[in-house]
Amino acid sequence: xxTIVDIAKxxxxxxxxVSRCLNGGIVGAATRKAIEAAIRKLDYHPNINARRLVSSxxxxxxxxxxxxxxxxxxxxxxxxxxxxxxAGYVCTFYSRASGQKSETDYxxxxxGGEVDGLILGTFQVRNEQSIAQLATDGHPIVLIGxxxxxxxxxSVDVDNRQGTIDEVRHLHELGHxxxxxxxxxxxxxSSKSRLDGYLHGMQLYxxxxxxxxxxEWTIEGGERAVRSLLARKERFTAxxxxxxxxSFGAIKALRNAGLRVPDDISVVxxxxxxxxxxxxxxxxxxxxxxxxxxxxxARQLLSIIEEATSARTSILIHPTVITRASxxxxxxxARKAVRR
Amino acid sequence: xxTIVDIAKxxxxxxxxVSRCLNGGIVGAATRKAIEAAIRKLDYHPNINARRLVSSxxxxxxxxxxxxxxxxxxxxxxxxxxxxxxAGYVCTFYSRASGQKSETDYxxxxxGGEVDGLILGTFQVRNEQSIAQLATDGHPIVLIGxxxxxxxxxSVDVDNRQGTIDEVRHLHELGHxxxxxxxxxxxxxSSKSRLDGYLHGMQLYxxxxxxxxxxEWTIEGGERAVRSLLARKERFTAxxxxxxxxSFGAIKALRNAGLRVPDDISVVxxxxxxxxxxxxxxxxxxxxxxxxxxxxxARQLLSIIEEATSARTSILIHPTVITRASxxxxxxxARKAVRR
DNA sequence: ATGAAAGCGCTAACAT
DNA sequence: ATGTTAGCGCTTTCAT
Numbered sequence: 001x002x003t004i005v006d007i008a009k010x011x012x013x014x015x016x017x018v019s020r021c022l023n024g025g026i027v028g029a030a031t032r033k034a035i036e037a038a039i040r041k042l043d044y045h046p047n048i049n050a051r052r053l054v055s056s057x058x059x060x061x062x063x064x065x066x067x068x069x070x071x072x073x074x075x076x077x078x079x080x081x082x083x084x085x086x087a088g089y090v091c092t093f094y095s096r097a098s099g100q101k102s103e104t105d106y107x108x109x110x111x112g113g114e115v116d117g118l119i120l121g122t123f124q125v126r127n128e129q130s131i132a133q134l135a136t137d138g139h140p141i142v143l144i145g146x147x148x149x150x151x152x153x154x155s156v157d158v159d160n161r162q163g164t165i166d167e168v169r170h171l172h173e174l175g176h177x178x179x180x181x182x183x184x185x186x187x188x189x190s191s192k193s194r195l196d197g198y199l200h201g202m203q204l205y206x207x208x209x210x211x212x213x214x215x216e217w218t219i220e221g222g223e224r225a226v227r228s229l230l231a232r233k234e235r236f237t238a239x240x241x242x243x244x245x246x247s248f249g250a251i252k253a254l255r256n257a258g259l260r261v262p263d264d265i266s267v268v269x270x271x272x273x274x275x276x277x278x279x280x281x282x283x284x285x286x287x288x289x290x291x292x293x294x295x296x297x298a299r300q301l302l303s304i305i306e307e308a309t310s311a312r313t314s315i316l317i318h319p320t321v322i323t324r325a326s327x328x329x330x331x332x333x334a335r336k337a338v339r340r
Numbered sequence: 341x342x343t344i345v346d347i348a349k350x351x352x353x354x355x356x357x358v359s360r361c362l363n364g365g366i367v368g369a370a371t372r373k374a375i376e377a378a379i380r381k382l383d384y385h386p387n388i389n390a391r392r393l394v395s396s397x398x399x400x401x402x403x404x405x406x407x408x409x410x411x412x413x414x415x416x417x418x419x420x421x422x423x424x425x426x427a428g429y430v431c432t433f434y435s436r437a438s439g440q441k442s443e444t445d446y447x448x449x450x451x452g453g454e455v456d457g458l459i460l461g462t463f464q465v466r467n468e469q470s471i472a473q474l475a476t477d478g479h480p481i482v483l484i485g486x487x488x489x490x491x492x493x494x495s496v497d498v499d500n501r502q503g504t505i506d507e508v509r510h511l512h513e514l515g516h517x518x519x520x521x522x523x524x525x526x527x528x529x530s531s532k533s534r535l536d537g538y539l540h541g542m543q544l545y546x547x548x549x550x551x552x553x554x555x556e557w558t559i560e561g562g563e564r565a566v567r568s569l570l571a572r573k574e575r576f577t578a579x580x581x582x583x584x585x586x587s588f589g590a591i592k593a594l595r596n597a598g599l600r601v602p603d604d605i606s607v608v609x610x611x612x613x614x615x616x617x618x619x620x621x622x623x624x625x626x627x628x629x630x631x632x633x634x635x636x637x638a639r640q641l642l643s644i645i646e647e648a649t650s651a652r653t654s655i656l657i658h659p660t661v662i663t664r665a666s667x668x669x670x671x672x673x674a675r676k677a678v679r680r
Numbered sequence: 681a682t683g684a685a686a687g688c689g690c691t692a693a694c695a696t
Numbered sequence: 697a698t699g700t701t702a703g704c705g706c707t708t709t710c711a712t
Contacts, residue, residue, distance in 0.1 A: 004690065005689080016698075016700080026698095027698085031697080045451035045452045046452060049688090050689035050704090051690060053688090053705065054691050054692085056389075068421070069631065073414075074413075077414075078407075078435060081433060081434070082435070085435075090454075092400070093421060093431050093432070094421070095421050108385060219618070275614055278588065291409065341705090343704095345705080355707095356683060356684080356708080357682055357683075360682085360708095387706070389704090389706095390704070390707090393688050393707095394705080394708085
């Protein structure tokens with residue numbers, strides 16, 4: 001292996017000068033030239049581990065995600081990696097899908113000097129104790145998702161509440177008054193914020209909240225929900241879902257029950273993916289900018305690392321409603337159809 | 341920071357003994373106990389960068405992917421990470437989507453001692469020269485995808501050819517004789533192997549190859565292809581596509597032209613995702629086990645790293661045909677319908 | 681079984 | 697502007 005000493009020898013100077021040269025210090029023009037020539041000639045590359053050891057900085061940021069095979073998560077990773085790379089950082093990636101560790105377990109990466117910062121991207125509800133532990137740890141950490149209201153930690157999240165309120169407005173503008181809601185799993189942190197948005201939105205527009213059902217975020221969950229909704233024989237002209245697969249299943253079940261979407265019932269949802277975009281009818285939804293979430297988290301982390309910022313910040317990213325074919329004007333006919 | 345010396349002091353021994361103890365060397369029972377107590381008491385964690393410096397091993401494997409926001413790729417990453425983690429390795433992830441570097445640029449990661457091995461996962465056609473350079477580099481490298489027939493480098497790929505042949509058989513069994521083929525972009529390495537599979541499969545079953553069109557792998561590409569296919573007024577009872585989005589667009593266009601799938605025309609494709617699974621009709625396809633591809637590449641890389649295996653291996657993973665609703669029996673009526 | 685000593689490749693005072 | 701020196705925290709001979 002060719003080291004700094006070899007370069008020094010060949011350039012007839014000392015290794016400290018070479019080091020200085022490498023790090024942009026003040027070096028005489030002639031010396032610099034000689035050093036650069038030597039570097040090229042010997043094809044020298046600085047040993048990154050020696051640097052890390054002596055500087056106690058790794059230029060590595062770690063990111064832990066629940067399950068990266070999930071389309072949404074992979075976008076986050078993409079965003080993080082892009083920003084990190086631009087800043088000369090490298091990403092190491094940990095998935096929790098394999099080992100079911102808790103997020104706090106990853107704090108050991110700091111103790112071993114393995115990373116300069118950590119992005120924790122769980123969409124599960126976090127327990128307060130874990131958050132507190134992360135907050136007091138003192139190392140650069142950014143949370144994506146639920147921060148449990150703890151203001152001592154940096155976090156980035158989507159404004160699930162506002163996104164849902166925007167969707168209520170959309171339905172309200174289309175003349176819908178009776179809107180049912182399909183809530184997601186308790187374990188997922190955004191379920192609650194979205195429900196909040198629904199309840200708040202309904203109130204905001206002077207509407208009485210409709211039936212609220214809870215189901216898992218699968219196609220089957222959506223189907224089940226609609227079946228039980230229809231069985232209740234309560235009037236509704238629109239159904240708000242909180243997840244793409246859910247709404248796809250819901251639409252399926254509505255059609256099976258002889259209802260047309262959006263003619264009889266409008267359906268809107270959350271998350272924009274292949275299903276929402278390309279199935280028939282295309283689904284009105286709230287798009288979360290996952291890549292931007294990752295990028296934002298990365299920038300936030302880098303600023304903590306490099307500027308040792310002391311102020312904690314919580315960033316809420318606003319999602320946007322994408323209007324598609326599954327939502328339409330509420331019609332008298334539609335109401336009747338559902339009343340059966 | 342608490343170091344090995346602090347432990348030695350507290351345990352009243354030398355740092356070499358502590359090191360030995362840490363690395364499973366021979367240490368007296370009493371000493372070991374004292375050391376372990378000290379470690380716990382001081383909450384000691386070995387400095388990973390010091391270890392890496394002195395051992396010149398990082399236990400890091402790098403993976404570079406074209407674009408990780410792609411669903412398929414993220415599965416590969418998932419597979420790699422899982423296997424790596426089990427072996428006590430960590431993954432650093434590089435995307436080529438951002439900077440348009442060539443794969444050979446990543447060789448510098450070795451020179452700086454940044455990684456122990458590299459998995460290169462491009463689905464582009466690689467140029468021979470790059471492959472040769474990677475092959476002669478001497479560092480542990482595994483290619484995913486196209487290895488350009490170079491036998492001096494390790495690689496993992498899906499058997500695109502066989503997968504396509506299997507699909508020809510499927511159509512043949514359903515009675516199809518006139519089968520058109522929609523080829524993918526030249527730049528993507530699997531396009532060619534799949535086309536090969538089609539041509540070979542047709543020959544295998546004594547069929548005359550039908551029209552072969554080339555299009556980009558988008559929904560619009562599929563639509564365009566079908567329009568031009570229909571314009572040619574050539575008889576075909578089945579269309580083989582080489583990509584999920586492509587086939588979805590193709591089916592759309594066929595229907596727009598008043599043809600029923602599969603009653604009039606059967607459609608099959610390659611790659612299994614949300615579109616193939618959940619759109620109407622669901623699409624018969626060849627599923628690539630992406631997670632397994634990643635896992636296999638990782639295992640292969642680890643064996644090179646740890647056992648310094650000298651023999652290069654090329655692994656071909658067999659994909660499986662998933663039969664769905666878009667392919668059905670060829671009927672006389674169907675043929676007529678297309679002849680117009 | 682244990683300790684002393686050398687050194688991995690680099691950076692950063694400090695002196696010149 | 698440049699060289700000398702002292703580490704960073706660890707592993708690994710080589711003695712004992």
